[in-house]
Amino acid sequence: MMFKKKWLGTALAAVLAFGTVTGCGGGDEAAEMPQGDPNDTTPVTIQYWHSHAETQMGGLNYMIDEFKKAYPHITVEPVFQGGYPDLQKKLSAAVAANDVPAVTNVEVSVVANFADGGLFQDLTPYIKRDKVDMEDFSKGMLQAYAYNDKQYGFPLIVSTSVMVYNKTLLDKLGVQPPQTWDEIEDYNSKVTEKEGGKTTRYAFSVPGWDTWYYDPWISNGGGTVLTDDDTVGFDQPESLRWAENFKKWIDDGSLMMGFGKGASDTMRQMFLDEKIGMVEHSSAIIKMYVENAKFDVGVSFLPGDKERKSHIGGAGIVMMSGAKEEQKEAAWKFIQFMTSAEHNIKWADETGYLPTHKSVIDSEEGKQYFEKWPQYKAVFDNFDNVGPRPQHPAYPEMSSVYKDIVGEMILNGKDPVPMLKENTQKMNDVLSDY
Amino acid sequence: MKQAPAARTKPKVSMASKASISRRRIESLKDFSFAAPALLILGVFIYYPLLFSLYISFTNWNMTRPMKKFIGFENYDRLVSDPLFYKVLRITFTYTALDVFLTLAIGLGLALLFNVSKRFYNFMRTGIFMPYYISMVIASMVFLWIFNNQYGLLNKFIGVFGMDPVNWLQNPNTAIWTLLAVSIWKGVGFTMLIFLSGLRSIPLEYFEASSLDGANKFWQFLHITFPLLSPTTLFLLITNFISSMQVFQSIDIMTNGGPLDSTKAIVYWIYEMAFVNFRTGRASALVIIFFLIIIVLTAVQMILTKKKVHYEG
Numbered sequence: 001m002m003f004k005k006k007w008l009g010t011a012l013a014a015v016l017a018f019g020t021v022t023g024c025g026g027g028d029e030a031a032e033m034p035q036g037d038p039n040d041t042t043p044v045t046i047q048y049w050h051s052h053a054e055t056q057m058g059g060l061n062y063m064i065d066e067f068k069k070a071y072p073h074i075t076v077e078p079v080f081q082g083g084y085p086d087l088q089k090k091l092s093a094a095v096a097a098n099d100v101p102a103v104t105n106v107e108v109s110v111v112a113n114f115a116d117g118g119l120f121q122d123l124t125p126y127i128k129r130d131k132v133d134m135e136d137f138s139k140g141m142l143q144a145y146a147y148n149d150k151q152y153g154f155p156l157i158v159s160t161s162v163m164v165y166n167k168t169l170l171d172k173l174g175v176q177p178p179q180t181w182d183e184i185e186d187y188n189s190k191v192t193e194k195e196g197g198k199t200t201r202y203a204f205s206v207p208g209w210d211t212w213y214y215d216p217w218i219s220n221g222g223g224t225v226l227t228d229d230d231t232v233g234f235d236q237p238e239s240l241r242w243a244e245n246f247k248k249w250i251d252d253g254s255l256m257m258g259f260g261k262g263a264s265d266t267m268r269q270m271f272l273d274e275k276i277g278m279v280e281h282s283s284a285i286i287k288m289y290v291e292n293a294k295f296d297v298g299v300s301f302l303p304g305d306k307e308r309k310s311h312i313g314g315a316g317i318v319m320m321s322g323a324k325e326e327q328k329e330a331a332w333k334f335i336q337f338m339t340s341a342e343h344n345i346k347w348a349d350e351t352g353y354l355p356t357h358k359s360v361i362d363s364e365e366g367k368q369y370f371e372k373w374p375q376y377k378a379v380f381d382n383f384d385n386v387g388p389r390p391q392h393p394a395y396p397e398m399s400s401v402y403k404d405i406v407g408e409m410i411l412n413g414k415d416p417v418p419m420l421k422e423n424t425q426k427m428n429d430v431l432s433d434y
Numbered sequence: 435m436k437q438a439p440a441a442r443t444k445p446k447v448s449m450a451s452k453a454s455i456s457r458r459r460i461e462s463l464k465d466f467s468f469a470a471p472a473l474l475i476l477g478v479f480i481y482y483p484l485l486f487s488l489y490i491s492f493t494n495w496n497m498t499r500p501m502k503k504f505i506g507f508e509n510y511d512r513l514v515s516d517p518l519f520y521k522v523l524r525i526t527f528t529y530t531a532l533d534v535f536l537t538l539a540i541g542l543g544l545a546l547l548f549n550v551s552k553r554f555y556n557f558m559r560t561g562i563f564m565p566y567y568i569s570m571v572i573a574s575m576v577f578l579w580i581f582n583n584q585y586g587l588l589n590k591f592i593g594v595f596g597m598d599p600v601n602w603l604q605n606p607n608t609a610i611w612t613l614l615a616v617s618i619w620k621g622v623g624f625t626m627l628i629f630l631s632g633l634r635s636i637p638l639e640y641f642e643a644s645s646l647d648g649a650n651k652f653w654q655f656l657h658i659t660f661p662l663l664s665p666t667t668l669f670l671l672i673t674n675f676i677s678s679m680q681v682f683q684s685i686d687i688m689t690n691g692g693p694l695d696s697t698k699a700i701v702y703w704i705y706e707m708a709f710v711n712f713r714t715g716r717a718s719a720l721v722i723i724f725f726l727i728i729i730v731l732t733a734v735q736m737i738l739t740k741k742k743v744h745y746e747g
Contacts, residue, residue: 089709092497113712117498260604260693262582269584393496397711407694411606433512 034125036329044330045075046323047101051087051315052080052351056157059350067337074330076103084110084315095119095322102323102331105315106153108144109212112391114318115147121319122150126332136341136357140309144388145316153318154339157284157353160310160386161213162379163204163302164286165278166271168295177278177300181221181245184303188254191277202256204278205271206246208406209263211399213280215311215389217242222306225399226390232398232427234420238306243416247409259410282313286375287352299375301382309385314353345369354379354386394434398427484725491718498712509719518695518703526699529610530678533617537674538667540618541625546655548626549633559630563623570620574687577616578603581688606696609689613697616684625670632666633659668739672732679728700724 052060064076081087084107091114094100106114114120127134134142137155145153165177170191178187193201207213218225223239226232233239249255256276258267271279272293280302281289290297302310317338319331337343341357345365348355354376360366361380370377379386392398401423408414491509493502513519544562548555565573580587581602589599602608640658649657660667682701685691691698691706698706704724708717 085709095498110712113496114498117496119498258604260609261689262578262603265582266584393712397713400711404694407692411604411693 034129034328034332036325036332038129038329040329041073042326043073043075044326045077046103046327046330046334048076048078048334049081049087049091049101049104050078051082051084051105051107052078052157056351059347062350063338063343063347066343067334070337071330071333074333076334091119091320095320098322100320100322102327103317103319103334105156106318107315108312109389109396111145111152111316112147112395113393115150115152116393119321120152121321121323121328121331122152123154123319123332123335124151127151130336132336136359138356138358138383138386140384140387141312141356144312144391145318147391153316154335155312155314155356156317156339157314157351158356158386159282159284159313159353160379161216161280161302161313162283162286162310163278163300164271164281164289164375165298165300166274166293166295167298169274169277170298171296177298178303179300180303180308181305184245184249188249188252192252192254194253199253199256201274202270202276203249203254204280205256205258205267205276206280207264207267208257208259208403208410209261211403211406212311212313212389214242214246214406215399216302216309216387217246219309220302220304220307221245226392226395226431230392230431232402232424232431234402234424234427240417240420241305243406243409243420246406247416250409257406257410259407283354283376283379284314284352286373290375297375299378301378301385308382309387310382311389312386349373358383392431392434394431398430401427401430487718487721490715491722493715495714496712497708497714502715505715509716510723512716513719513723518698521695522698522700522703525610525695525697526679526681529613529681529697529699530675532614533621533678533681534671534674536614537618537621537625538670541622541670542629542663544622544626545629545633546659549630559626563627565620566623568620570616570683571687573616573620574684577612577619577684578688581612581615603689604693606692606694609693609697612688613681613684616688617678617681621674625674628666628670629663632663636662664739668735671739672735675735676728676732679724 050060060078064078067074067076079101081090084105087105088107088110091100091104106120111120126132138158141155141158142151145151145155163177170177173190175187175190176183178184188203191201191203192199206217215225218233218239221238221241223236223241224233225239246255246257250257256267256270258264267276267279267281268289270276271289274295278300283299286297286299302308317335319328319335323331338347339356341359344355344357344360345363347353349369349372355361355366355369361370361383370380389395390399402420405416405419405423408419409416490502492504492506494505494508495502548559548562579585583589583599583601583604586602588602593599600608602612636659640662641654644654644658680701681699682705685697685699685702686705689697691702700720701724704717704720707713707720
C-alpha cells in the first residue's frame with residue numbers, strides 16, 4: 001500500500017509537471033489597427049493598477065471623477081499594488097494567470113523588459129488613428145516609453161534628477177550653481193569649508209546609491225553607458241571622465257557621495273543642516289526640501305560638458321496586451337485622458353511630479369504653477385534635455401556592476417577608472433547573456 | 435496498523451481472492467481519501483511549486499516573456515562559475531554560524547539566570563520574550579533608526595563617550611552585525627523559553643547526588659545540565675539553523691544586500707535575481723541548490739548529534 005501511495009504521488013506530480021510544460025502558450029503579435037469602435041458606448045469596466053502613494057491619491061481620484069464625467073459608460077477601478085517592485089511581481093503573476101488589468105503603471109527602468117516580452121500593447125495604431133499631438137510632449141519623456149520604435153506608453157508621473165542648492169548660502173558667498181563642468185572647480189573652492197584637513201561643508205553631493213544619478217554625468221562628459229551595439233562604453237576614455245572627476249573631487253574634499261541604505265537620509269539631513277551646499281536629487285522631492293529647509297532653496301539643471309542632459313524617473317501608464325478586446329478601447333481613452341494637456345498642470349501640482357506637455361507651460365494655469373513653484377523652472381528651461389535612461393532588458397543587472405565600483409570608490413577609496421576598464425567584459429557578458 | 439484489514443483477509447486467498455483484492459482496493463482508497471485534503475494542500479502549495487521551480491531552473495524564463503526555452507544545465511553552470519555565488523554562500527554561512535551560536539549561547543545564559551520562580555524574574559522573562567512577538571519588518575525599521583549614522587540611537591550613545599559616529603549600515607564590515615543584532619534581539623527570548631522548559635525537565639536528584647559527591651555548579655552544568663539539555667539544544671540548533679539560513683526580511687529592509695554585497699545572503703540573492711534582474715530561471719536553479727544544501731546540512735547535523743544527544747527515559 002505504501003508503494004501504491006508513492007506511485008499515486010508520482011503520477012500526480014507528473015500530471016502537474018506536464019501541465020506546466022503545456023500550459024505556456026506563445027504571445028500574440030499586436031494587431032496593425034485597433035479592433036474596437038471608438039464610438040461604442042456599451043458599459044465597460046477596466047482596472048487601473050498603480051503605485052500612487054497616499055499623497056497622490058487626491059489627484060488620482062479627481063482625475064477618475066473627471067474621466068467618468070467625460071465617458072459615463074466607462075468605469076475605472078483603481079487598484080493600489082504597492083511600490084514598483086511589488087507592482088511588477090503582481091503584473092508577472094497576472095500575466096502567468098492570464099488575467100491582467102487593462103491599464104497599469106510601469107516604472108521607467110523596466111519598460112524595455114516588459115515590452116521585450118510582448119506584455120504591453122503597442123499604442124502606435126491608436127496614436128495614428130486619433131492623431132495624438134506627439135510634438136507637444138517632451139521628446140525625451142516620450143522616448144522613455146518607446147522601445148524598438150514602438151510607443152508602448154506615455155509619461156505619467158515624471159521626475160528627473162536636479163541640483164537642489166542652498167540659495168541663501170550661495171548668495172552670501174556670491175557664487176552661482178555651476179552650469180558647466182568647467183565652472184565646478186571654481187564653485188568647489190568657494191563653497192567647500194575645511195577644518196584641520198577635514199571637510200566641514202561639502203560643495204556638492206552626487207548620490208552613489210543609484211546609477212540613475214550619475215548615468216547622465218557619464219553621457220554629459222561625452223561618454224556612453226550603452227553603445228548602439230548593446231555593449232558598455234567604459235572602454236572609451238570619454239566614458240571614464242565622470243569617474244576621474246568624481247574621484248578627484250572626493251579626494252580634494254569638495255564632493256560628498258553616499259552609498260548604501262540610509263545614504264539618502266544622510267545626504268538630505270546634511271543638506272538641511274547646511275553641511276552640503278548643493279545636492280543632486282529627484283525633482284519629485286523638491287517640495288520636501290522647500291518645506292523643511294530653514295533657508296531659501298534653489299534648483300538648477302545638472303551641469304553639462306559635451307552635452308547637458310538628465311534622465312527621466314518615475315512611472316508611465318501603459319495598456320496590457322493581454323487585456324480583453326472590449327476593454328482596450330476604454331483603456332486607450334483612459335490613458336489618453338490621464339496624460340492629456342488638459343489636466344497636466346493640475347495633475348503635476350497634486351502629485352509633485354513634472355508636467356509633460358510643452359503647451360501647458362505658457363497657459364494661464366502654467367504661469368500660476370511656476371509662480372507657486374519657481375524651483376521647477378530650471379527643469380522646463382531644459383525640457384527637451386530630460387532623456388530616457390539606457391534601455392536594455394539587462395540594464396538593472398549590468399548597472400549593478402558599475403554601481404559597486406562607485407561604491408568601492410566611496411567606501412574604500414579605490415580608483416574607479418581601472419576597475420571600470422577591467423569589468424567591461426563582465427558587463428558585456430551580462431548584456432549579451434539575456 | 436493500517437495494514438490490519440489487508441492482513442485479516444489474507445487467509446481466504448483461494449476462494450475469495452478476487453473479493454479480497456477489491457476490498458483491499460476500497461480500503462486503500464479510503465486511506466487515501468483521508469489523506470487527500472492534506473495531500474492536495476501540500477501538492478498545490480509545496481510539491482507543485484517545488485517541481486515547477488525545478489522545471490524553470492532548466493529554462494531561461496524571465497517572467498516577463500511568456501515563452502520558456504529549455505537550456506539544460508546552463509543556469510547551474512553559470513551559478514557555480516560566478517565568484518559571487520561563493521561569496522554569497524560564505525556570507526550566508528558566516529551569518530548563520532554567528533546567529534545560531536550567539537542566539538543559543540545568550541538564550542542559554544538567560545535561561546540559567548532566570549530559572550528561578552520569583553515575581554521579578556517572571557517579569558524579566560516576559561520582557562525578554564516580548565521582541566519575539568514583534569514582526570521582523572517593524573523590528574528592522576526600529577533597528578534601521580538605531581543604526582542610522584546621523585540621528586541613530588547607537589551613535590548618540592557612543593557619542594557620550596566621545597567616540598566618533600560609525601556608519602554602521604553603510605560599512606561593509608559592520609553591516610552584517612546590524613542584521614545579527616535584530617535577529618538575536620528577537621530570537622533570544624524564544625530560545626530562553628525553550629531552554630527553561632528543558633532545564634525544568636531535568637530531575638533534581640542528579641543535582642542532589644552530584645553535590646553530595648562534591649561537584650560545584652560549574653561541573654554540574656558541564657556534566658549534568660548541558661548533556662541532559664542536548665535534545666533541547668538539538669531542536670533549537672536545527673530550527674535556528676534553518677531560519678538563519680533563510681534570512682531575508684531584515685536584509686530587505688535594512689541593507690538591501692549591501693553595501694558592496696556584504697550582506698547578500700542566499701535568499702536575498704534569489705529575490706534579487708528573480709524580481710530585480712528578472713532572471714527567474716537562474717533564480718530557480720539557485721533555489722534548488724539552496725534546497726539541497728539545507729537538506730544535506732540538516733541531515734548531517736542530525737547524524738552527527740545523534741550519538742551525543744541524551745534522551746531522558
